[in-house]
Amino acid sequence: MTTTTQQSEQSNPSDDSVAGGLLPLVAIVFTSFLCIGIPLPALPLHVNGVLGFSALTVGWVVGIQSFSTILSRKFSGSYCDRHGPKRAVAVGLPMAAVAGLLYLASTLIADAGASLVVLFIGRLLMGPAESLFLTGTMTWGIGRVGMQRTGKVMAWQGIAMFAALGLGAPIGIAIQQRFGFAGVALTTMVLPLVGLAIAATLRALPALGRKGGGVAMSEVLRLIWRFGLALALSAMPFAIITSFLVLLYATNNWSGAGIAILGFSAGYVGVRLFFAHLPDRIGGAKVGAVSVAIELAGQLLLWQSHDPVMAGLGTLLTGIGFSLVFPSMGVQAMARVPAHSRGLAVATFMAFIDLAAGLTGPVVGVLIGYFGYGAAFLAGAVACVLALLLMLSGMASARAGRPA
Incomplete structure:
Protein backbone atom coordinates (compact mmCIF):
# COMPACT_ATOMS: atom_id res chain seq x y z
CA MET A 1 0.00 0.00 0.00
CA THR A 201 -3.06 2.40 26.81
CA LEU A 202 -3.27 4.74 23.79
CA ARG A 203 -0.66 5.20 21.09
CA ALA A 204 1.13 8.53 21.16
CA LEU A 205 1.07 10.83 18.15
CA PRO A 206 4.24 12.55 16.96
CA ALA A 207 4.82 16.10 18.08
CA LEU A 208 4.20 18.44 15.14
CA GLY A 209 5.81 21.55 16.56
CA ARG A 210 8.80 22.87 14.67
CA LYS A 211 12.23 23.41 16.14
CA GLY A 212 12.49 26.97 17.31
CA GLY A 213 8.74 27.18 17.87
CA GLY A 214 5.62 27.31 15.75
CA VAL A 215 3.29 30.18 15.02
CA ALA A 216 3.38 32.93 17.65
CA MET A 217 0.34 33.29 19.86
CA SER A 218 -0.25 36.77 18.46
CA GLU A 219 -0.46 35.24 14.98
CA VAL A 220 -2.82 32.51 16.21
CA LEU A 221 -5.03 35.21 17.73
CA ARG A 222 -5.02 37.10 14.44
CA LEU A 223 -6.15 33.97 12.62
CA ILE A 224 -8.91 32.85 15.00
CA TRP A 225 -10.03 35.94 16.95
CA ARG A 226 -13.33 36.25 15.10
CA PHE A 227 -14.37 32.68 15.91
CA GLY A 228 -13.11 32.85 19.49
CA LEU A 229 -14.92 36.11 20.16
CA ALA A 230 -18.12 34.75 18.61
CA LEU A 231 -17.77 31.73 20.91
CA ALA A 232 -17.23 33.92 23.97
CA LEU A 233 -20.29 36.05 23.19
CA SER A 234 -22.50 33.04 22.54
CA ALA A 235 -21.27 31.43 25.78
CA MET A 236 -22.51 34.37 27.83
CA PRO A 237 -26.16 33.18 27.86
CA PHE A 238 -24.98 29.85 29.29
CA ALA A 239 -23.08 31.64 32.06
CA ILE A 240 -26.10 33.87 32.70
CA ILE A 241 -28.44 30.89 33.04
CA THR A 242 -26.17 29.01 35.42
CA SER A 243 -25.68 32.11 37.56
CA PHE A 244 -29.04 33.88 37.57
CA LEU A 245 -31.90 31.66 36.36
CA VAL A 246 -32.64 30.28 39.83
CA LEU A 247 -32.77 33.85 41.18
CA LEU A 248 -35.16 34.88 38.38
CA TYR A 249 -37.52 32.06 39.39
CA ALA A 250 -37.19 32.88 43.10
CA THR A 251 -37.86 36.61 42.54
CA ASN A 252 -41.08 35.79 40.65
CA ASN A 253 -42.10 33.07 43.14
CA TRP A 254 -42.03 30.48 40.36
CA SER A 255 -41.32 26.82 40.90
CA GLY A 256 -39.43 24.56 38.50
CA ALA A 257 -36.04 26.27 38.12
CA GLY A 258 -34.36 22.88 38.38
CA ILE A 259 -36.57 21.50 35.62
CA ALA A 260 -35.71 24.49 33.43
CA ILE A 261 -31.98 23.92 33.92
CA LEU A 262 -32.50 20.23 33.16
CA GLY A 263 -34.24 21.34 29.95
CA PHE A 264 -31.18 23.37 28.99
CA SER A 265 -28.96 20.33 29.57
CA ALA A 266 -31.32 18.04 27.65
CA GLY A 267 -31.41 20.39 24.66
CA TYR A 268 -27.66 20.85 24.72
CA VAL A 269 -26.76 17.15 24.98
CA GLY A 270 -29.55 15.97 22.65
CA VAL A 271 -28.43 18.20 19.79
CA ARG A 272 -24.81 17.15 20.22
CA LEU A 273 -25.72 13.46 20.27
CA PHE A 274 -27.73 13.56 17.04
CA PHE A 275 -26.29 16.50 15.09
CA ALA A 276 -22.60 16.65 16.04
CA HIS A 277 -21.68 15.81 12.43
CA LEU A 278 -23.29 18.94 10.96
CA PRO A 279 -20.39 21.42 11.39
CA ASP A 280 -18.05 19.01 9.58
CA ARG A 281 -20.61 18.13 6.91
CA ILE A 282 -22.19 21.46 5.95
CA GLY A 283 -19.73 23.93 7.43
CA GLY A 284 -19.20 25.65 10.75
CA ALA A 285 -20.29 29.07 9.48
CA LYS A 286 -23.84 28.02 8.55
CA VAL A 287 -24.38 25.79 11.58
CA GLY A 288 -22.97 28.43 13.92
CA ALA A 289 -25.21 31.19 12.55
CA VAL A 290 -28.37 29.07 12.83
CA SER A 291 -27.37 27.92 16.31
CA VAL A 292 -26.86 31.46 17.61
CA ALA A 293 -30.18 32.55 16.07
CA ILE A 294 -31.94 29.81 18.06
CA GLU A 295 -30.02 30.84 21.17
CA LEU A 296 -31.10 34.45 20.59
CA ALA A 297 -34.75 33.38 20.45
CA GLY A 298 -34.31 31.59 23.78
CA GLN A 299 -32.80 34.66 25.46
CA LEU A 300 -35.58 36.91 24.17
CA LEU A 301 -38.17 34.51 25.58
CA LEU A 302 -36.42 34.58 28.95
CA TRP A 303 -36.25 38.38 28.87
CA GLN A 304 -39.99 38.66 28.21
CA SER A 305 -41.08 35.65 30.26
CA HIS A 306 -44.21 36.16 32.35
CA ASP A 307 -44.54 32.60 33.66
CA PRO A 308 -42.28 29.60 34.33
CA VAL A 309 -43.42 27.77 31.19
CA MET A 310 -42.24 30.60 28.94
CA ALA A 311 -38.98 30.83 30.88
CA GLY A 312 -38.50 27.07 30.64
CA LEU A 313 -39.02 27.17 26.87
CA GLY A 314 -36.49 29.98 26.60
CA THR A 315 -33.98 27.95 28.60
CA LEU A 316 -34.53 24.90 26.39
CA LEU A 317 -34.02 26.92 23.21
CA THR A 318 -30.86 28.44 24.64
CA GLY A 319 -29.46 24.96 25.29
CA ILE A 320 -30.40 23.77 21.79
CA GLY A 321 -28.81 26.83 20.21
CA PHE A 322 -25.62 26.89 22.27
CA SER A 323 -24.93 23.20 21.72
CA LEU A 324 -23.16 23.38 18.35
CA VAL A 325 -21.57 26.83 18.59
CA PHE A 326 -18.35 25.50 20.11
CA PRO A 327 -17.70 22.82 17.46
CA SER A 328 -18.90 25.12 14.66
CA MET A 329 -16.49 27.89 15.58
CA GLY A 330 -13.81 25.32 16.35
CA VAL A 331 -14.00 23.83 12.85
CA GLN A 332 -13.39 27.25 11.33
CA ALA A 333 -10.66 28.24 13.78
CA MET A 334 -8.64 25.02 13.45
CA ALA A 335 -8.82 25.15 9.65
CA ARG A 336 -6.87 28.43 9.67
CA VAL A 337 -3.95 27.30 11.81
CA PRO A 338 -1.09 25.07 10.60
CA ALA A 339 -0.91 21.57 12.07
CA HIS A 340 2.35 22.24 13.91
CA SER A 341 0.61 24.91 16.02
CA ARG A 342 -2.70 23.12 16.54
CA GLY A 343 -2.17 22.68 20.28
CA LEU A 344 -1.62 26.40 20.75
CA ALA A 345 -4.67 27.10 18.60
CA VAL A 346 -6.85 24.78 20.73
CA ALA A 347 -5.58 26.37 23.94
CA THR A 348 -6.11 29.91 22.63
CA PHE A 349 -9.59 29.04 21.39
CA MET A 350 -10.54 27.54 24.77
CA ALA A 351 -9.32 30.69 26.52
CA PHE A 352 -12.26 32.58 25.01
CA ILE A 353 -14.64 30.37 27.03
CA ASP A 354 -12.61 31.10 30.17
CA LEU A 355 -12.91 34.79 29.36
CA ALA A 356 -16.69 34.57 29.01
CA ALA A 357 -17.00 32.59 32.25
CA GLY A 358 -14.89 35.09 34.17
CA LEU A 359 -16.47 38.32 32.92
CA THR A 360 -20.16 37.47 32.52
CA GLY A 361 -21.05 37.24 36.21
CA PRO A 362 -19.62 40.60 37.32
CA VAL A 363 -20.81 42.51 34.24
CA VAL A 364 -24.33 41.11 34.27
CA GLY A 365 -24.49 41.44 38.06
CA VAL A 366 -24.08 45.22 37.68
CA LEU A 367 -26.90 45.32 35.11
CA ILE A 368 -29.18 43.33 37.40
CA GLY A 369 -28.47 45.79 40.23
CA TYR A 370 -29.80 48.64 38.08
CA PHE A 371 -32.52 47.00 35.99
CA GLY A 372 -33.55 43.69 37.61
CA TYR A 373 -33.11 40.06 36.59
CA GLY A 374 -34.81 40.43 33.23
CA ALA A 375 -31.90 42.61 32.11
CA ALA A 376 -29.58 39.63 32.43
CA PHE A 377 -31.29 37.85 29.57
CA LEU A 378 -31.54 41.01 27.48
CA ALA A 379 -27.75 41.21 27.87
CA GLY A 380 -27.58 37.59 26.72
CA ALA A 381 -29.68 38.47 23.68
CA VAL A 382 -27.40 41.40 22.83
CA ALA A 383 -24.38 39.09 23.11
CA CYS A 384 -26.05 36.67 20.67
CA VAL A 385 -26.71 39.51 18.20
CA LEU A 386 -23.05 40.55 18.35
CA ALA A 387 -21.94 36.93 17.86
CA LEU A 388 -24.27 36.58 14.89
CA LEU A 389 -22.93 39.79 13.34
CA LEU A 390 -19.37 38.47 13.71
CA MET A 391 -20.34 35.21 12.01
CA LEU A 392 -22.21 36.91 9.16
CA SER A 393 -19.36 39.35 8.54
CA GLY A 394 -16.98 36.41 8.43
CA MET A 395 -19.17 34.67 5.87
CA ALA A 396 -19.31 37.85 3.78
CA SER A 397 -15.52 38.17 3.91
CA ALA A 398 -15.14 34.55 2.85
CA ARG A 399 -17.46 35.06 -0.15
CA ALA A 400 -15.47 38.13 -1.12
CA GLY A 401 -12.25 36.14 -1.01
CA ARG A 402 -10.80 38.00 1.99
CA PRO A 403 -9.40 36.22 5.06
CA ALA A 404 -12.14 35.74 7.68
Whole structure:
Protein backbone atom coordinates (compact mmCIF):
# COMPACT_ATOMS: atom_id res chain seq x y z
CA MET A 1 0.00 0.00 0.00
CA THR A 2 1.40 3.38 -0.94
CA THR A 3 1.97 6.24 1.42
CA THR A 4 -0.64 8.28 -0.44
CA THR A 5 -3.25 5.58 0.12
CA GLN A 6 -2.35 5.32 3.77
CA GLN A 7 -2.73 9.06 4.19
CA SER A 8 -6.06 8.95 2.40
CA GLU A 9 -7.37 6.25 4.72
CA GLN A 10 -6.14 8.15 7.77
CA SER A 11 -7.81 11.33 6.59
CA ASN A 12 -11.12 9.54 5.87
CA PRO A 13 -11.70 7.21 8.81
CA SER A 14 -14.84 5.11 9.06
CA ASP A 15 -17.50 5.84 11.66
CA ASP A 16 -16.32 2.83 13.69
CA SER A 17 -12.72 4.05 13.69
CA VAL A 18 -13.86 7.55 14.66
CA ALA A 19 -15.74 6.13 17.64
CA GLY A 20 -12.79 3.95 18.56
CA GLY A 21 -10.44 6.90 18.27
CA LEU A 22 -12.55 9.27 20.35
CA LEU A 23 -14.22 7.19 23.07
CA PRO A 24 -11.07 6.64 25.18
CA LEU A 25 -10.33 10.35 25.04
CA VAL A 26 -13.94 11.20 25.91
CA ALA A 27 -13.57 8.89 28.93
CA ILE A 28 -10.38 10.72 29.96
CA VAL A 29 -12.11 14.11 29.69
CA PHE A 30 -15.14 12.88 31.65
CA THR A 31 -13.21 11.34 34.55
CA SER A 32 -10.77 14.24 34.69
CA PHE A 33 -13.43 16.94 34.56
CA LEU A 34 -15.24 15.28 37.44
CA CYS A 35 -12.28 16.35 39.58
CA ILE A 36 -13.18 19.93 38.61
CA GLY A 37 -16.97 19.60 38.92
CA ILE A 38 -17.10 17.67 42.21
CA PRO A 39 -15.31 20.28 44.38
CA LEU A 40 -17.32 23.26 43.05
CA PRO A 41 -20.36 22.96 45.38
CA ALA A 42 -18.22 21.65 48.24
CA LEU A 43 -15.70 24.50 48.29
CA PRO A 44 -18.14 27.23 49.45
CA LEU A 45 -19.47 24.95 52.20
CA HIS A 46 -15.95 24.17 53.38
CA VAL A 47 -14.37 27.62 53.12
CA ASN A 48 -17.32 29.44 54.67
CA GLY A 49 -18.95 26.84 56.91
CA VAL A 50 -15.86 24.99 58.20
CA LEU A 51 -12.96 27.43 57.88
CA GLY A 52 -15.16 30.44 58.66
CA PHE A 53 -14.12 32.81 55.87
CA SER A 54 -16.32 35.38 54.13
CA ALA A 55 -18.21 35.07 50.86
CA LEU A 56 -15.55 37.24 49.22
CA THR A 57 -12.89 34.69 50.15
CA VAL A 58 -15.13 31.92 48.86
CA GLY A 59 -15.36 33.73 45.55
CA TRP A 60 -11.61 33.99 45.25
CA VAL A 61 -11.04 30.34 46.13
CA VAL A 62 -13.62 29.19 43.59
CA GLY A 63 -12.67 31.65 40.85
CA ILE A 64 -8.87 31.57 41.03
CA GLN A 65 -8.76 28.33 39.04
CA SER A 66 -10.33 30.04 36.01
CA PHE A 67 -7.74 32.82 36.06
CA SER A 68 -4.97 30.26 36.51
CA THR A 69 -6.32 28.32 33.54
CA ILE A 70 -6.38 31.40 31.31
CA LEU A 71 -2.81 32.34 32.21
CA SER A 72 -1.56 28.82 31.45
CA ARG A 73 -3.28 28.39 28.07
CA LYS A 74 -0.33 29.61 26.00
CA PHE A 75 2.13 27.36 27.84
CA SER A 76 -0.10 24.28 27.55
CA GLY A 77 -0.68 24.82 23.84
CA SER A 78 3.01 25.31 23.08
CA TYR A 79 3.94 22.33 25.26
CA CYS A 80 1.43 20.15 23.42
CA ASP A 81 2.86 21.20 20.05
CA ARG A 82 6.48 20.62 21.10
CA HIS A 83 6.08 17.35 22.97
CA GLY A 84 2.89 15.83 21.59
CA PRO A 85 -0.64 15.61 23.03
CA LYS A 86 -0.05 12.39 24.99
CA ARG A 87 2.81 14.04 26.88
CA ALA A 88 0.61 17.03 27.69
CA VAL A 89 -2.07 14.72 29.06
CA ALA A 90 0.54 12.69 30.96
CA VAL A 91 1.77 15.86 32.68
CA GLY A 92 -1.62 17.50 33.26
CA LEU A 93 -3.39 14.58 34.90
CA PRO A 94 -0.78 13.91 37.63
CA MET A 95 -0.71 17.67 38.23
CA ALA A 96 -4.49 17.52 38.83
CA ALA A 97 -3.95 14.62 41.24
CA VAL A 98 -1.36 16.69 43.15
CA ALA A 99 -3.91 19.51 43.36
CA GLY A 100 -6.31 17.03 44.95
CA LEU A 101 -3.55 15.98 47.34
CA LEU A 102 -3.14 19.63 48.38
CA TYR A 103 -6.91 19.83 48.95
CA LEU A 104 -6.57 16.80 51.23
CA ALA A 105 -3.52 18.20 53.00
CA SER A 106 -5.42 21.41 53.76
CA THR A 107 -7.99 19.43 55.77
CA LEU A 108 -5.23 18.11 58.06
CA ILE A 109 -4.07 21.61 59.09
CA ALA A 110 -5.66 22.93 62.26
CA ASP A 111 -5.00 26.62 61.62
CA ALA A 112 -7.72 28.00 59.33
CA GLY A 113 -5.45 30.54 57.65
CA ALA A 114 -2.73 28.02 56.84
CA SER A 115 -5.34 25.54 55.65
CA LEU A 116 -6.76 28.17 53.29
CA VAL A 117 -3.31 28.93 51.87
CA VAL A 118 -2.67 25.26 51.02
CA LEU A 119 -6.14 24.94 49.50
CA PHE A 120 -5.53 28.10 47.47
CA ILE A 121 -2.27 26.66 46.10
CA GLY A 122 -4.15 23.53 45.09
CA ARG A 123 -6.71 25.63 43.22
CA LEU A 124 -3.92 27.51 41.46
CA LEU A 125 -2.32 24.23 40.40
CA MET A 126 -5.59 22.84 39.04
CA GLY A 127 -5.69 25.63 36.43
CA PRO A 128 -2.63 24.58 34.37
CA ALA A 129 -3.51 20.94 35.00
CA GLU A 130 -6.89 21.42 33.31
CA SER A 131 -5.32 23.44 30.53
CA LEU A 132 -2.75 20.73 29.77
CA PHE A 133 -5.01 17.68 29.82
CA LEU A 134 -7.87 19.36 27.96
CA THR A 135 -5.63 20.84 25.26
CA GLY A 136 -3.89 17.48 24.99
CA THR A 137 -7.06 15.41 24.64
CA MET A 138 -8.60 17.83 22.14
CA THR A 139 -5.46 17.91 19.98
CA TRP A 140 -5.01 14.15 20.36
CA GLY A 141 -8.56 13.54 19.18
CA ILE A 142 -8.12 15.69 16.07
CA GLY A 143 -4.88 13.88 15.31
CA ARG A 144 -6.45 10.44 15.75
CA VAL A 145 -9.52 10.92 13.54
CA GLY A 146 -8.44 13.70 11.15
CA MET A 147 -8.91 17.44 10.75
CA GLN A 148 -12.14 16.93 8.81
CA ARG A 149 -13.71 15.51 12.01
CA THR A 150 -12.73 18.50 14.19
CA GLY A 151 -16.38 19.37 14.86
CA LYS A 152 -17.17 15.86 16.07
CA VAL A 153 -14.09 15.82 18.31
CA MET A 154 -15.11 19.09 19.96
CA ALA A 155 -18.76 18.06 20.21
CA TRP A 156 -18.05 14.72 21.90
CA GLN A 157 -15.46 16.07 24.27
CA GLY A 158 -17.76 18.98 25.04
CA ILE A 159 -20.47 16.51 26.05
CA ALA A 160 -17.98 14.85 28.40
CA MET A 161 -17.02 18.20 29.94
CA PHE A 162 -20.58 19.40 30.56
CA ALA A 163 -21.76 15.98 31.73
CA ALA A 164 -18.92 15.86 34.25
CA LEU A 165 -19.65 19.39 35.46
CA GLY A 166 -23.38 18.65 35.69
CA LEU A 167 -22.99 15.34 37.53
CA GLY A 168 -20.13 16.67 39.63
CA ALA A 169 -22.38 19.03 41.61
CA PRO A 170 -24.73 16.43 43.17
CA ILE A 171 -21.86 13.96 43.59
CA GLY A 172 -19.76 16.60 45.35
CA ILE A 173 -22.59 17.54 47.70
CA ALA A 174 -23.27 13.86 48.52
CA ILE A 175 -19.59 13.17 49.26
CA GLN A 176 -19.31 16.35 51.33
CA GLN A 177 -22.33 15.43 53.44
CA ARG A 178 -21.07 11.93 54.17
CA PHE A 179 -17.28 12.24 54.32
CA GLY A 180 -16.61 15.97 54.58
CA PHE A 181 -14.25 17.92 52.36
CA ALA A 182 -11.55 15.32 52.92
CA GLY A 183 -13.68 12.85 50.95
CA VAL A 184 -14.08 15.39 48.15
CA ALA A 185 -10.33 15.97 48.11
CA LEU A 186 -9.54 12.24 48.00
CA THR A 187 -11.97 11.75 45.10
CA THR A 188 -10.38 14.70 43.29
CA MET A 189 -6.95 13.12 43.76
CA VAL A 190 -7.95 9.66 42.46
CA LEU A 191 -10.04 10.55 39.39
CA PRO A 192 -7.18 12.00 37.28
CA LEU A 193 -5.22 8.80 37.87
CA VAL A 194 -8.07 6.84 36.29
CA GLY A 195 -7.79 9.07 33.23
CA LEU A 196 -4.01 8.60 33.25
CA ALA A 197 -4.44 4.81 33.21
CA ILE A 198 -6.66 5.11 30.12
CA ALA A 199 -4.18 7.44 28.43
CA ALA A 200 -1.34 4.98 29.04
CA THR A 201 -3.06 2.40 26.81
CA LEU A 202 -3.27 4.74 23.79
CA ARG A 203 -0.66 5.20 21.09
CA ALA A 204 1.13 8.53 21.16
CA LEU A 205 1.07 10.83 18.15
CA PRO A 206 4.24 12.55 16.96
CA ALA A 207 4.82 16.10 18.08
CA LEU A 208 4.20 18.44 15.14
CA GLY A 209 5.81 21.55 16.56
CA ARG A 210 8.80 22.87 14.67
CA LYS A 211 12.23 23.41 16.14
CA GLY A 212 12.49 26.97 17.31
CA GLY A 213 8.74 27.18 17.87
CA GLY A 214 5.62 27.31 15.75
CA VAL A 215 3.29 30.18 15.02
CA ALA A 216 3.38 32.93 17.65
CA MET A 217 0.34 33.29 19.86
CA SER A 218 -0.25 36.77 18.46
CA GLU A 219 -0.46 35.24 14.98
CA VAL A 220 -2.82 32.51 16.21
CA LEU A 221 -5.03 35.21 17.73
CA ARG A 222 -5.02 37.10 14.44
CA LEU A 223 -6.15 33.97 12.62
CA ILE A 224 -8.91 32.85 15.00
CA TRP A 225 -10.03 35.94 16.95
CA ARG A 226 -13.33 36.25 15.10
CA PHE A 227 -14.37 32.68 15.91
CA GLY A 228 -13.11 32.85 19.49
CA LEU A 229 -14.92 36.11 20.16
CA ALA A 230 -18.12 34.75 18.61
CA LEU A 231 -17.77 31.73 20.91
CA ALA A 232 -17.23 33.92 23.97
CA LEU A 233 -20.29 36.05 23.19
CA SER A 234 -22.50 33.04 22.54
CA ALA A 235 -21.27 31.43 25.78
CA MET A 236 -22.51 34.37 27.83
CA PRO A 237 -26.16 33.18 27.86
CA PHE A 238 -24.98 29.85 29.29
CA ALA A 239 -23.08 31.64 32.06
CA ILE A 240 -26.10 33.87 32.70
CA ILE A 241 -28.44 30.89 33.04
CA THR A 242 -26.17 29.01 35.42
CA SER A 243 -25.68 32.11 37.56
CA PHE A 244 -29.04 33.88 37.57
CA LEU A 245 -31.90 31.66 36.36
CA VAL A 246 -32.64 30.28 39.83
CA LEU A 247 -32.77 33.85 41.18
CA LEU A 248 -35.16 34.88 38.38
CA TYR A 249 -37.52 32.06 39.39
CA ALA A 250 -37.19 32.88 43.10
CA THR A 251 -37.86 36.61 42.54
CA ASN A 252 -41.08 35.79 40.65
CA ASN A 253 -42.10 33.07 43.14
CA TRP A 254 -42.03 30.48 40.36
CA SER A 255 -41.32 26.82 40.90
CA GLY A 256 -39.43 24.56 38.50
CA ALA A 257 -36.04 26.27 38.12
CA GLY A 258 -34.36 22.88 38.38
CA ILE A 259 -36.57 21.50 35.62
CA ALA A 260 -35.71 24.49 33.43
CA ILE A 261 -31.98 23.92 33.92
CA LEU A 262 -32.50 20.23 33.16
CA GLY A 263 -34.24 21.34 29.95
CA PHE A 264 -31.18 23.37 28.99
CA SER A 265 -28.96 20.33 29.57
CA ALA A 266 -31.32 18.04 27.65
CA GLY A 267 -31.41 20.39 24.66
CA TYR A 268 -27.66 20.85 24.72
CA VAL A 269 -26.76 17.15 24.98
CA GLY A 270 -29.55 15.97 22.65
CA VAL A 271 -28.43 18.20 19.79
CA ARG A 272 -24.81 17.15 20.22
CA LEU A 273 -25.72 13.46 20.27
CA PHE A 274 -27.73 13.56 17.04
CA PHE A 275 -26.29 16.50 15.09
CA ALA A 276 -22.60 16.65 16.04
CA HIS A 277 -21.68 15.81 12.43
CA LEU A 278 -23.29 18.94 10.96
CA PRO A 279 -20.39 21.42 11.39
CA ASP A 280 -18.05 19.01 9.58
CA ARG A 281 -20.61 18.13 6.91
CA ILE A 282 -22.19 21.46 5.95
CA GLY A 283 -19.73 23.93 7.43
CA GLY A 284 -19.20 25.65 10.75
CA ALA A 285 -20.29 29.07 9.48
CA LYS A 286 -23.84 28.02 8.55
CA VAL A 287 -24.38 25.79 11.58
CA GLY A 288 -22.97 28.43 13.92
CA ALA A 289 -25.21 31.19 12.55
CA VAL A 290 -28.37 29.07 12.83
CA SER A 291 -27.37 27.92 16.31
CA VAL A 292 -26.86 31.46 17.61
CA ALA A 293 -30.18 32.55 16.07
CA ILE A 294 -31.94 29.81 18.06
CA GLU A 295 -30.02 30.84 21.17
CA LEU A 296 -31.10 34.45 20.59
CA ALA A 297 -34.75 33.38 20.45
CA GLY A 298 -34.31 31.59 23.78
CA GLN A 299 -32.80 34.66 25.46
CA LEU A 300 -35.58 36.91 24.17
CA LEU A 301 -38.17 34.51 25.58
CA LEU A 302 -36.42 34.58 28.95
CA TRP A 303 -36.25 38.38 28.87
CA GLN A 304 -39.99 38.66 28.21
CA SER A 305 -41.08 35.65 30.26
CA HIS A 306 -44.21 36.16 32.35
CA ASP A 307 -44.54 32.60 33.66
CA PRO A 308 -42.28 29.60 34.33
CA VAL A 309 -43.42 27.77 31.19
CA MET A 310 -42.24 30.60 28.94
CA ALA A 311 -38.98 30.83 30.88
CA GLY A 312 -38.50 27.07 30.64
CA LEU A 313 -39.02 27.17 26.87
CA GLY A 314 -36.49 29.98 26.60
CA THR A 315 -33.98 27.95 28.60
CA LEU A 316 -34.53 24.90 26.39
CA LEU A 317 -34.02 26.92 23.21
CA THR A 318 -30.86 28.44 24.64
CA GLY A 319 -29.46 24.96 25.29
CA ILE A 320 -30.40 23.77 21.79
CA GLY A 321 -28.81 26.83 20.21
CA PHE A 322 -25.62 26.89 22.27
CA SER A 323 -24.93 23.20 21.72
CA LEU A 324 -23.16 23.38 18.35
CA VAL A 325 -21.57 26.83 18.59
CA PHE A 326 -18.35 25.50 20.11
CA PRO A 327 -17.70 22.82 17.46
CA SER A 328 -18.90 25.12 14.66
CA MET A 329 -16.49 27.89 15.58
CA GLY A 330 -13.81 25.32 16.35
CA VAL A 331 -14.00 23.83 12.85
CA GLN A 332 -13.39 27.25 11.33
CA ALA A 333 -10.66 28.24 13.78
CA MET A 334 -8.64 25.02 13.45
CA ALA A 335 -8.82 25.15 9.65
CA ARG A 336 -6.87 28.43 9.67
CA VAL A 337 -3.95 27.30 11.81
CA PRO A 338 -1.09 25.07 10.60
CA ALA A 339 -0.91 21.57 12.07
CA HIS A 340 2.35 22.24 13.91
CA SER A 341 0.61 24.91 16.02
CA ARG A 342 -2.70 23.12 16.54
CA GLY A 343 -2.17 22.68 20.28
CA LEU A 344 -1.62 26.40 20.75
CA ALA A 345 -4.67 27.10 18.60
CA VAL A 346 -6.85 24.78 20.73
CA ALA A 347 -5.58 26.37 23.94
CA THR A 348 -6.11 29.91 22.63
CA PHE A 349 -9.59 29.04 21.39
CA MET A 350 -10.54 27.54 24.77
CA ALA A 351 -9.32 30.69 26.52
CA PHE A 352 -12.26 32.58 25.01
CA ILE A 353 -14.64 30.37 27.03
CA ASP A 354 -12.61 31.10 30.17
CA LEU A 355 -12.91 34.79 29.36
CA ALA A 356 -16.69 34.57 29.01
CA ALA A 357 -17.00 32.59 32.25
CA GLY A 358 -14.89 35.09 34.17
CA LEU A 359 -16.47 38.32 32.92
CA THR A 360 -20.16 37.47 32.52
CA GLY A 361 -21.05 37.24 36.21
CA PRO A 362 -19.62 40.60 37.32
CA VAL A 363 -20.81 42.51 34.24
CA VAL A 364 -24.33 41.11 34.27
CA GLY A 365 -24.49 41.44 38.06
CA VAL A 366 -24.08 45.22 37.68
CA LEU A 367 -26.90 45.32 35.11
CA ILE A 368 -29.18 43.33 37.40
CA GLY A 369 -28.47 45.79 40.23
CA TYR A 370 -29.80 48.64 38.08
CA PHE A 371 -32.52 47.00 35.99
CA GLY A 372 -33.55 43.69 37.61
CA TYR A 373 -33.11 40.06 36.59
CA GLY A 374 -34.81 40.43 33.23
CA ALA A 375 -31.90 42.61 32.11
CA ALA A 376 -29.58 39.63 32.43
CA PHE A 377 -31.29 37.85 29.57
CA LEU A 378 -31.54 41.01 27.48
CA ALA A 379 -27.75 41.21 27.87
CA GLY A 380 -27.58 37.59 26.72
CA ALA A 381 -29.68 38.47 23.68
CA VAL A 382 -27.40 41.40 22.83
CA ALA A 383 -24.38 39.09 23.11
CA CYS A 384 -26.05 36.67 20.67
CA VAL A 385 -26.71 39.51 18.20
CA LEU A 386 -23.05 40.55 18.35
CA ALA A 387 -21.94 36.93 17.86
CA LEU A 388 -24.27 36.58 14.89
CA LEU A 389 -22.93 39.79 13.34
CA LEU A 390 -19.37 38.47 13.71
CA MET A 391 -20.34 35.21 12.01
CA LEU A 392 -22.21 36.91 9.16
CA SER A 393 -19.36 39.35 8.54
CA GLY A 394 -16.98 36.41 8.43
CA MET A 395 -19.17 34.67 5.87
CA ALA A 396 -19.31 37.85 3.78
CA SER A 397 -15.52 38.17 3.91
CA ALA A 398 -15.14 34.55 2.85
CA ARG A 399 -17.46 35.06 -0.15
CA ALA A 400 -15.47 38.13 -1.12
CA GLY A 401 -12.25 36.14 -1.01
CA ARG A 402 -10.80 38.00 1.99
CA PRO A 403 -9.40 36.22 5.06
CA ALA A 404 -12.14 35.74 7.68
